[in-house]
Amino acid sequence: MNYYSLNHKAPKVSFEEAVVKGLAPDKGLYFPESITKLPDTFFQNIEKMDNVTIAYEVIQQFIGNEIPKNELKAILDDVLNFDFPIEKVEDDIYALELYHGPTMAFKDVGARFMARCLGYFNKDKKENNEVTVLVATSGDTGGAVASGFLGVDGVEVVILYPSGKVSDIQERQLTTLGQNITALEVDGVFDDCQAMVKQAFLDSDYEGKRVLTSANSINIARWLPQMFYFFIAYKALKSKNKKLVFSVPSGNYGNICAGMMAQKLGLPIHHFVTGTNANNVVPNYLETGKYVAKQSVQTISNAMDVGDPSNFIRIKELHNNNFETLRNNLSGYSYSDAETTESIENLYSKFNYIADPHGAIGYLALKAYLKDKTHTLGVFLETAHPIKFLDVMPKTIAKEIKMPPQIEAVLNKDKKRIKISNYNQLKSYLLS
């Protein structure tokens, strides 16, 4: 499979090259050259297939012959070795829990898949072809990437995080692993970390010394495997025989965009809903037809504090850059922190369901969309375990949350990180 740049000013590349490069040389996001629907028999038989078989059928066309069948199946077997439960919350409303992986964030699947693809491509290289994954995190990305890439041969991971701006649990997930993972604590905010990473990608001084790549959802190997979630949910709910609507709490819009890709493959999804916080660029766009990027503002659903979502351009491409087509497939709603907290409280008191702030917004958006709909079944994605947001959860609910073993395991480990405060310090680290 070849990939083209959405800026249309760079050569087409293979899957491997797109994964290693991350972003095209013209700064465009990579997009697959063709998308072929899965056969009807796949959907007719899906309930008889296990998750790994489904995932293989879904992702195979995007990789072509670049990873042989047995190797790809082994990668998927390893990536998908935890559960994706779908919990009934109330009549016709389900939560798809994507947080049962090693760092309890939905990003685990994408990070693990990307890591294993890079590991596979490096294995065949005779010369030393070490790749450095450079990533800025405001919280959950760093932990998922650190855990996903831990111990992968030929890959070094450098994570930049803003000092004092990530939770204690998140910081431990980044700083306690060691081996090929290095955490850099930046004296600044997330935007400073992001700016340093961008500067590094533009700096030619690394040529011949380091191959740098990114592990954000702009990377196709992190983005595409998120399609699996929508197929897994369909498999669980197919027998209900109702129209299926997905509500996805969104920040960079990678996850929902993967759902739209699943729809392109023929998955019968009736409609998408996006829930966001005060960072409401996309709901505004759907209302006005004008895309106006904004400076991001801080909220209690901080993984969605994004003012200019990087995957939105892929969403447009999937809808032939036609506003009406997109608006018929996607509805958007935004909520304040107070409404988010109220939603968490409501889900707990009415349905005994503990949602994290992101999932609670997904639920609100879904309810808003379904208000006047019949014969429709709604699924909201629960993107992180509520334990990761203890400090912003209502206190009475916070104390009901049990400590999962994955989190307990990092609590008493020592944090190891290198403090930096400017780009030159990052550069001298990378060139040392």
Ligand SMILES: *Cc1c(COP(=O)(O)O)cnc(C)c1O
């Ligand atoms: C990353 C993240 C999101 C947003 O996902 P996108 O793919 O960037 O839209 C939502 N919730 C949580 C908990 C996340 O970590």
